[in-house]
Structures are given as C-alpha cells and as structure tokens.
Amino acid sequence: MDVIHTVAELRRRLAAERRVGFVPTMGNLHTGHLDLTRIAARHAACTVVSIFVNRLQFGPSEDFDRYPRTLGDDCVQCEAAGVSIVFAPDESEMYPAPQSCTVDPGPIQHILDGVARPGHFRGVATVVLKLFGMVQPQVAVFGRKDYQQCKVIEGLVTQFSLPIELVFAPTSRADDGLALSSRNGYLSVTERAEAPWLNAELRRMVDAIRAGQREYSQLEAASVAALVARGWQPDYITVRRQSDLEPATAADRSLVLLAAARLGSTRLIDNVELSL
C-alpha cells in the first residue's frame, strides 16, 4: 500500500490505473469505513482512501480542532483491508490558496443538518469536488449514515456531469444498533450505553408508520419529547421523502426517517429508509 501526500505524486501513481474506486474520509477509521473500502474493491482493482479533516465543513464552534487525527493507525487498518493507496494531503496541499471558489449545493444545504450546521454542505461539496479532481475515480463509495451528504454528492455528480459512478453503502452498526461513527469515540461510558436509543426511536416511528400512522408531525413531536425525557437535545427527528428530503405527506411511498440529536457534547445522526 502506498501512502501519498501530494497531488503530483498521486497523479504519477494513478497514471497506469484503469479503474479506481475511491472512499473519501476524514480518518479515525472504524469498521464502517473499512466496509466502504471493501465495497470499492468490488468495483475497481485500485482502491484509494483519502484522509483529510476538512476545515471548510466545520462551523466555528464545532469540533475541528479536537477531531481525532490517527493517520498511523488508519494506514495500518487500510493496509490490512487491502487498500491500494492512502491519500493524506495536508491543509496547504488541499487549500494552497484561500478557497474563494466553492460549490453551492442549492436548497438541500439549508434543511435538516444544514440548519444546525450552516455552510457544512458547501464545505463538503467543495472538498469532494476537489478530491474527485485529484483522484479522478471511476467509482466513489459513501455511507448512507450521512444521508443528506449522499443527496448533496448525488446532486454534485449529476448536475456537473461528473463521470463517476456513486455507490451509497448501508450504514454499518454496532451489535446494539448504534450507527458507527468516528464521533462515537467522544461518548462517555454512560452516553455510549444510551446512544442506541436514537436508532431505537427511529425504529419505533417506522413501526408506527407500518401500523398505519400517517400524522407524521404528531409522530415527530412524540419522538422529540421521548428523546428530551431521556436527556437528549434533538435537532430533528423527522419523516421525509427520499427524493428531496422535504417533509413527507401521507401520499409519499419512499420515505426516510432522519434524526440528529446531541447526547452530552456529542452530536449523533442516524436514519432509516422505509418503503410503503
């Protein structure tokens, strides 16, 4: 496995590769990321994992400074998983000049996570477009845990006619249902025991919808109250249309239930798709 830090070296290394599968990450890798690399390997002989903590997608009061940087351990895991190349540019390689040219993902950036994290999806879309230009993959794999991010990337690829096949992989979970995330490492022992409740609450909403409940705002209000009663601070727990993440109506058949809530100082997100 090659560990590469510059775009020039990456281009040289990739020159002879005919099909590249790409997994963009911010590092601090866990089983969920490695699952994405295995999916990439099914689509391409050469797999590239990028590791870059992207300042542009963090708000001023967010965890950019304390986000875990574990490059050595990440490389060991990538090598064991059969990754071909780890691309780990530093900030001056990614942003040699202030990034005045950015990608505006449109209205989807202002809903759900975009409310609590203004500018987040512009930062994500901008760095992903840059990474796509650097790696020039044929296939790119993203996890569905970041459902809104997947929609933003889908819009980016479709609307800019990028010749990249996107694969959105199922969320990898711990045995108790908690969606795997680098931020789970921030949880205390007590918080970690409570954390699966977010997924459990989404599943309770799914059960209610399957049983015929179509008053989605009532369902959402009850779930917010249930989470608050257990000590969570929810940003949202909501029933949306899969197509554009706008609020679902009783007529919609392809739904996604999404939640974001803070447990102590850690913000967790999760979602469950539901087809009626």
Ligand code: PAF
């Ligand atoms: O999902 C992530 O880890 C990040 O948002 C991404 C796609 C690597 C862009 O920085």
